[in-house]
Amino acid sequence: xxxxxxxxxxxxxxxxxxxxxxxxxxxxxxxxxxxxxxxxxxxxxxxxxxxxxxxxxxxxxxxxxxxxxxxxxxxxxxxxxxxxxxxxxxxxxxxxxxxxxxxxxxxxxxxxxxxxxxxxxxxxxxxxxxxxxxxxxxxxxxxxxxxxxxxxxxxxxxxxxxxxxxxxxxxxxxxxxxxxxxxxxxxxxxxxxxxxxxxxxxxxxxxxxxxxxxxxxxxxxxxxxxxxxxxxxxxxxxxxxxxxxxxxxxxx
Amino acid sequence: xxxxxxxxxxxxxxxxxxxxxxxxxxxxxxxxxxxxxxxxxxxxxxxxxxxxxxxxxxxxxxxxxxxxxxxxxxxxxxxxxxxxxxxxxxxxxxxxxxxxxxxxxxxxxxxxxxxxxxxxxxxxxxxxxxxxxxxxxxxxxxxxxxxxxxxxxxxxxxxxxxxxxxxxxxxxxxxxxxxxxxxxxxxxxxxxxxxxxxxxxxxxxxxxxxxxxxxxxxxxxxxxxxxxxxxxxxxxxxxxxxxxxxxxxxxxxxxxxxxxxxxxxxxxxxxxxxxxxxxxxxxxxxxxxxxxxxxxxxxxxxxxxxxxxxxxxxxxxxxxxxxxxxxxxxxxxxx
Numbered sequence: 020x021x022x023x024x025x026x027x028x029x030x031x032x033x034x035x036x037x038x039x040x041x042x043x044x045x046x047x048x049x050x051x052x053x054x055x056x057x058x059x060x061x062x063x064x065x066x067x068x069x070x071x072x073x074x075x076x077x078x079x080x081x082x083x084x085x086x087x088x089x090x091x092x093x094x095x096x097x098x099x100x101x102x103x104x105x106x107x108x109x110x111x112x113x114x115x116x117x118x119x120x121x122x123x124x125x126x127x128x129x130x131x132x133x134x135x136x137x138x139x140x141x142x143x144x145x146x147x148x149x150x151x152x153x154x155x156x157x158x159x160x161x162x163x164x165x166x167x168x169x170x171x172x173x174x175x176x177x178x179x180x181x182x183x184x185x186x187x188x189x190x191x192x193x194x195x196x197x198x199x200x201x202x203x204x205x206x207x208x209x210x211x212x213x214x215x216x217x218x219x220x221x222x223x224x225x226x227x228x229x230x231x232x233x234x235x236x237x238x239x240x241x242x243x244x245x246x247x248x249x250x251x252x253x254x255x256x257x258x259x260x261x262x263x264x265x266x267x268x269x270x271x
Numbered sequence: 272x273x274x275x276x277x278x279x280x281x282x283x284x285x286x287x288x289x290x291x292x293x294x295x296x297x298x299x300x301x302x303x304x305x306x307x308x309x310x311x312x313x314x315x316x317x318x319x320x321x322x323x324x325x326x327x328x329x330x331x332x333x334x335x336x337x338x339x340x341x342x343x344x345x346x347x348x349x350x351x352x353x354x355x356x357x358x359x360x361x362x363x364x365x366x367x368x369x370x371x372x373x374x375x376x377x378x379x380x381x382x383x384x385x386x387x388x389x390x391x392x393x394x395x396x397x398x399x400x401x402x403x404x405x406x407x408x409x410x411x412x413x414x415x416x417x418x419x420x421x422x423x424x425x426x427x428x429x430x431x432x433x434x435x436x437x438x439x440x441x442x443x444x445x446x447x448x449x450x451x452x453x454x455x456x457x458x459x460x461x462x463x464x465x466x467x468x469x470x471x472x473x474x475x476x477x478x479x480x481x482x483x484x485x486x487x488x489x490x491x492x493x494x495x496x497x498x499x500x501x502x503x504x505x506x507x508x509x510x511x512x513x514x515x516x517x518x519x520x521x522x523x524x525x526x527x528x529x530x531x532x533x534x535x536x537x538x539x540x541x542x543x544x545x546x547x548x549x550x551x552x553x554x555x556x557x558x559x560x561x562x563x564x565x566x567x568x569x570x571x572x573x574x575x576x577x578x579x580x581x582x583x584x585x586x587x588x589x590x591x592x593x594x595x596x597x598x599x600x601x602x603x604x605x606x
Binding site for chain 2: 121129
């Protein structure tokens with residue numbers, strides 16, 4: 020198996036504070052890879068670095084065999100990387116369906132001319148896009164909200180909507196930042212099932228999550244970070260028995 | 272039935288066409304037509320501005336500047352150099368589009384207050400240049416503009432034409448021209464919004480971060496809509512110059528920019544038909560308040576404040592929501 024994401028010697032400093040320090044790891048294609056760590060360990064910073072929202076102070080990030088360090092997020096989307104956010108980023112001025120259709124932005128071939136005069140090519144493209152988005156909304160379990168405004172949806176449904184939008188871009192890898200945060204037990208179980216379905220389609224899933232039951236249940240590999248550094252990496256079984264990890268979590 | 276009309280994407284355009292068509296029945300002197308023409312010109316301008324402000328969520332407090340450049344370009348090139356008006360009008364739009372493109376790249380990186388300040392400054396610069404270059408623009412005294420000639424027809428509000436055996440006054444001809452252009456402007460704007468490009472624009476408003484992670488080049492789309500709205504303003508500025516026959520630097524000034532933004536906010540940001548309503552109300556208002564001319568700007572300020580407090584979504588969207596909720600209540604009672 021080849022590495023899809025490879026991070027080498029990654030460093031990010033905010034002023035004098037090192038949020039991420041000398042971090043290296045790699046994610047193989049097709050894996051479910053989880054990043055865990057105590058609050059403030061640098062998990063979201065790590066995601067923002069990988070997805071181009073932050074520029075690393077030092078280090079290198081590779082997607083496939085391409086160096087993508089410091090590339091802006093919209094270019095990374097073109098290369099097949101998509102993500103969701105811990106603080107959800109949904110366009111509340113649009114309908115639920117339009118949010119998912121937005122995810123297909125890069126697949127659409129319209130230009131200003133076909134748009135302004137609403138030529139048949141555009142309409143055909145839009146219809147396909149709509150059908151695909153409806154399918155994805157059903158896939159993530161938002162089928163009841165197809166005609167809703169995004170602002171009328173519940174928190175749990177919006178979380179799934181954001182996943183649908185990420186999938187709409189037909190990514191090779193999705194990075195999900197705490198998808199289970201704020202969900203109840205039933206919703207969490209549904210989410211776990213959804214993540215397994217996504218992985219089964221061959222899409223690599225990178226996860227930041229606090230729900231240990233979920234992480235241990237679905238991950239192929241787990242990375243533990245603390246104070247921006249790698250504390251441990253391995254299979255869920257190895258992580259569960261690692262004395263350093265237990266110490267970091269229990270404050271021993 | 273009413274509900275389905277509220278949702279249909281072309282219903283607004285159809286309604287507008289009916290209004291434009293029926294309105295002359297109620298007009299009984301040329302002044303009414305001239306007023307309506309002026310309203311249509313401003314309405315088309317704010318339909319373009321609304322693409323930027325209402326849909327893409329970016330502010331421009333200098334939009335009258337683009338309107339002014341279009342107007343003065345037409346006035347100077349047709350009046351002084353004798354260029355044909357229609358070609359000048361189009362070239363002016365290309366020039367303004369290019370200007371907006373070049374200026375837009377750096378300033379659209381700014382957000383909120385900073386973008387307001389930058390666009391404000393842009394408007395001021397344009398107004399100052401028009402005021403100071405008196406040898407070219409006539410300075411604060413303004414300058415005359417030749418009438419618009421279309422395919423050899425001199426379109427002037429003072430003359431009249433015979434067309435298919437009927438006599439058409441110049442004012443009526445201008446009314447139809449401005450009305451048709453308004454419809455065209457609305458149609459193009461609605462097509463733009465209801466498309467992948469429109470979705471990308473609205474997503475920049477909704478969440479710029481979300482837009483960028485799904486691959487939207489936010490800088491490019493902001494610049495695109497800035498250029499489009501500037502082109503709308505330029506075309507209407509040129510038209511306005513020919514229509515009025517005389518222009519002064521006021522049309523490019525700060526007050527004018529504020530009025531344009533007030534039209535958008537009052538009518539309803541993100542509602543193409545709504546902003547036309549805003550243009551109608553705010554163009555008629557000074558006529559109704561002619562006796563209180565000194566207080567005009569105060570009234571605009573007051574309207575803007577009251578709108579922000581009591582109906583931040585604007586006149587039309589608020590009314591639509593009210594009607595919809597009444598309708599669904601009625602349905603509930605029947606069931």
